[in-house]
Amino acid sequence: MKRILYILIAAVTIGSLLFSCEATEDRESLPAVTLTPETLKFSITQDATNKNLVNFKSDDPTVIPFWKYVDAAGNELGHSNKSSDQVVLPFAGKYTIYYTAYTRGGSVEAAPVVVNIAENDETYFRDPKWQMLTNGVDGKTWVLDFTDPVGWAGLDYPATSGDNWSWLPDYASNSWVMANKDWGQMYFDLNGNYNTSVTQTAIANNNQTTKKGTYSFDIANNKLVFNGGVQMLYGGDYYGDCSNWISVKVVELTATSLRLAVVRDQSRTGEGVCLIVFHYKPKS
Numbered sequence: 001m002k003r004i005l006y007i008l009i010a011a012v013t014i015g016s017l018l019f020s021c022e023a024t025e026d027r028e029s030l031p032a033v034t035l036t037p038e039t040l041k042f043s044i045t046q047d048a049t050n051k052n053l054v055n056f057k058s059d060d061p062t063v064i065p066f067w068k069y070v071d072a073a074g075n076e077l078g079h080s081n082k083s084s085d086q087v088v089l090p091f092a093g094k095y096t097i098y099y100t101a102y103t104r105g106g107s108v109e110a111a112p113v114v115v116n117i118a119e120n121d122e123t124y125f126r127d128p129k130w131q132m133l134t135n136g137v138d139g140k141t142w143v144l145d146f147t148d149p150v151g152w153a154g155l156d157y158p159a160t161s162g163d164n165w166s167w168l169p170d171y172a173s174n175s176w177v178m179a180n181k182d183w184g185q186m187y188f189d190l191n192g193n194y195n196t197s198v199t200q201t202a203i204a205n206n207n208q209t210t211k212k213g214t215y216s217f218d219i220a221n222n223k224l225v226f227n228g229g230v231q232m233l234y235g236g237d238y239y240g241d242c243s244n245w246i247s248v249k250v251v252e253l254t255a256t257s258l259r260l261a262v263v264r265d266q267s268r269t270g271e272g273v274c275l276i277v278f279h280y281k282p283k284s
Helices: 001-022 129-132
Strands: 042-046 053-058 064-071 075-079 084-088 093-103 106-109 112-115 140-144 152-155 184-189 193-202 210-218 223-228 247-253 256-262 273-280
Touching: 001 042, 042 112, 053 064, 053 093, 075 210, 075 223, 093 152, 129 184, 129 210, 129 247, 247 273
Parallel strands: none
Antiparallel strands: 042 053, 053 084, 064 075, 064 093, 093 106, 093 112, 140 184, 140 273, 152 273, 184 193, 193 210, 210 223, 223 247, 247 256, 256 273
C-alpha cells in the first residue's frame, strides 16, 4: 500500500513540474522589409521593333514578382508572376503596369508605370482562332450545346498521350448531367479591347446575373483567362467541385463549337482530379 502511495505522489509531483513550465515559441520571426518602392530592381520596356510588345523583368532574385496590367478604363487585362515575361498589347491606348515584390517580411509596391501604345497591331489577330472565338469587332455569343453539354476528361486531354482519356456523353441518354434549361450565355469581341460578358443562370432557379470584363486568349497554350470578376459560363451543379472558373483550358475551338474545361480539384463526392468539359455553340 505504501509503495502505491509513493508512486502516486511521484506522478503528481512530475505532472505539476511539467505543467508549471512556460510554453515557448519555436518559430523564427519574420525579417523586416528593407526594400522600398525606390530601391526595387525591375524594368518595363517596349520592344524596339514592335511597340505593342511590352517586356517585364525583375532583377532581384530574392523576391517573388507579381505584375498586373490594366487599360485606361481600369479593366484588368492580365497578370503574371514570372521574373521575366512579355505581353502583347494589340490595341492603341494607354496602359498601366503594376509591379509588386513579395518578400518573407511582406510586399512592396512600385510606383505604377504607364505605357502608351500608339497604334493597333493588325498582325496580332491573323490567327483564325480569334475570329472563331469572337467574330472580331462584331462579337460572338455562345450558349451551352445540349447535344452534349458537359463531359469529363484527363488533365492532358486532348493530347495524344498522357492523361488523355475522355467521356463526353450525349444528353439524350444522360439527361442526369444537368437540367435542360437556359443556363445563360457567354460573349466575346475585339471592339477596341478584349471585351467579354457572361450571363449566368442560378442552379436552383432561373434568376440570372450578368458580369462584364475583359479576357486574355493564349492560343499557343490553349488558355483563356477571364478578368474583372467574370467567370466561365457553366450548367448543372458543378460549381462547388472546382476552385478556379477564371483560368480555363480551351479543349476545342471551331467556328461552330467551343469546349472549355475547368479542373475538378475539390470534388464534393470524393472523385479524383480531372477536367470538367463544357460544350458551347454559337447563339442563333
